[in-house]
Amino acid sequence: MSILVRAAERDDVPALVCLRLANAERHVQLDPAVYRVPDTEAVRRHFEEVLSAESKVVILVAEVMGEVVGMVEVVLLADPPDHQILAPCRAADIHTVVLDGHRGVGVGSALLIAAEQAAAERGVSIIYAGIFAPNKGAVRFYSSAGFRPRGTLLSKEQVAPSAS
Template sequence: MPILVRAAEREDVPALVRLRLANAERHVQLDPAIYRVPDVEAVRRHFEEVLAAEPKVLILVAEVVGEVVGMVEVVLLTDPPDHQILAPRRAAEIHTVVLDGHRGEGVGAALLMAAEKAAAERGVLIIYAGIFAPNKEAVRFYSSAGFGPRGTLLSKEQDPPSAG
């Protein structure tokens, strides 16, 4: 069945909200200490603001038989400031979501290919896909598209400051 990938429009906001919430529920199952299901109204406002603003976030959607079944967000990052040691190279983060009933049908691959093209048209040279919980499916998906490790991200959880 044909997959249509296109830029998201304001009329897509309800579908984008549905995708974000479905993705959140899936991630909460992976690791409830890291992920949460956000407030529906906050998600709606976010997508309305993003689609109305000068694009720092590109959102593409995938339609199958007229239904939005996936999305990809490409978050354009700013170049490192002049005082930092990183070489300035235009970069972006990518977040891909496909509804459960449509995984394995090429929707994610179509979204990723369109996102890479859109990012390249904006001068993006590096795309990051952050995976913060043991998510073998996401690692397999991005790895099959040519993504690989780049450095190491270390973190440390701290106790909140005591009231005093």
């Protein structure tokens, strides 16, 4: 099976929307308190905007036999402000999606390799893969590609003040 990874184009927007919505549905099944299925039009507008302007988001797609079956977004992060104690380090978040039926055959790996190259070309020295729910498949995928835990992200649910 031949996998072609290339930069996303404006004509890919319908496929990107389908990928985002399929990914959302999969994640909602993992944890509906954390994830949601976004509005289709909002997703379409996002991809059209990202692909039509100078953006801090790099989107690559994977094609198999002419069909877009996966994508990866590399979201370039701002350096920490001068007043913070974190050392400046060009970083990016990464989000990989592969359609069911195309997983486990190298599509995700091909996307990840291309994303790492695109990030390196932009001076990125660290890539984060945030996984916010028990998603053993995502942890296994990114771990097999060399991603490791880095620090600890803690969170606390805020209780909304009651209206009196």
